Amino acid sequence: MISNSFGRFFGITTFGESHGPALGVVIEDIKPGIDFPLQEIQSLLDKRKPRDSKFSSQRKEKDRIHILSGVFEGKTTGMPICLVVYNEDADSSAYQVIRDVFRPGHADYTYFKKFKIYDYRGGGRSSGRETIARVAASGLVNELLKDIQIQSRVIQLGKMKASKQIEYKENPLYWSDWNTLETVNEYLDNIKESGNSVGAIVEMTIDNLPSGLGDPVFEKLDANVAKAIISIGGVKGIEFGDGFILGSLTGEESNDPINSTGFSSNHMGGILGGISTGQKLILRYVTKPTPSIRRKQKTVNSSNEEVEFQLDGRFDTCIAPRVIPVAEAMTKLVLADAIAYQRLLEGEPTELSHLREAIDKVDEDILIAIYRRFEIVKQIRALKIEEIIPLEDPVRESQLMERLILIGKEWGIGEKKIQSIWKEIIQSGKSP
Secondary structure, X not given: OHHHEEOOOOOEEEEEOOOOOEEEEEEOOOOOOOEOOHHHHHHHHHHHOOOOOOOOOOOOOOOOEEEEEOEEOOEEOOOOEEEEEEOOOOOHHHHHHHOOEOOOOOOHHHHHHHHOXXXXXXXXXXXXXXXXXXXXXXXXXXXXXXXXXXXXXXXXXXXXXXXXXXXXXXOOOOEOOHHHHHHHHHHHHXXXXXXXXXXXXXXXXXXXXXXXXXXXXXXXXXXXXXXXXXXXXXXXXXXXXXXXXXXXXXXXXXXXXXXXXXXXXXOOOOEEOOEEOOOOEEEXXXXXXXXXXXXXXXEEEOXXXXXXXXXXXXXXXXXXXXXXXHHHHHHHHHHHHHHHXXXXXXXXXXXXXXXXXXXXXXXXXXHHHHHHHHHHHHHHHHHHHHOOOOOOOHXXXXXXHHHHHHHHHHOOOOHHHHHHHHHHHHHHHOOO
């Protein structure tokens, strides 16, 4: 499925389920001859595992990375790189009781409605475990990111809010207020003992980000970062800079004054018009309470019968500490993509291999677009046959060609070239 691929200039495709044999990622945009950062990738996967916290899932996986292709004698070959992590501690028995039941807050219901089938074992593809592939892929982009630094802290956990004045110290919960860490642990103890869970708000900051990253309209940097983070299971909202507080400010209060040395404030969070300003990029996102709780809940089964059930298994009291390494990984992938494109845009000296990587990605996008067009054409043909409408519409085809020629002129593409390409595409779409 196209939805399992991400990125334009640094593209990845992920695969695997929570209780399947393995999870993995295929990466095709890596030039040959570079040292493969195996230890760095493994370190990131270790960071993604449940930290030493009683509030995390007790599923214990080694998450050791295995290289199936694209690397020889420690260096990339230029061929597709396939990385996998094998599942070794999956316990599907706890999910037998809900094999025909849709868990509230999970994707069971929506997956079933879309695909007419779903993997009940730990959520299958919708499980947070699929993020292993994302984290593994992010270990390959540090050469592009260079001095860019990403940091994340939990600033609210359930009803507990951290003080903004306290310096952060490393802890399993990423809790930003060291002075109240003990109180927060007690709070989570009570939540866990009651069989419940809580949500959280995470603040992420990105330092040393150059100005000029991101593109107008549909490829804005904040839009792409938002999509990347919202694509993580359990993340339900995101804001940049002052975020929703901006709704209560005036223009005079929210505008960031500019002087000869830069900006004197950062209400916008380091992005204007979808393009980075060179300031610290600031964002916050919210994770919902873990939907798996040890309390009786009402739902329906696959026959649409109302039922009551109670889960038993290995669950996180709060998923935020597990989401943080994934959100950082997705942000790295977005930034790497933006930096790679900016290099091309600015005409920086580049290697032939870089240009080939870029054109290969464009060719893939063209192929995907043609495939989508063919699929739509099939649906149009079926509707026309059903409603007894002529299959061919020369007038519409002529109008389409005229519109494409006008667009092509704006981009400097010749009329004959467009006619040649689109006549072939239109004709092939008519084939049975």
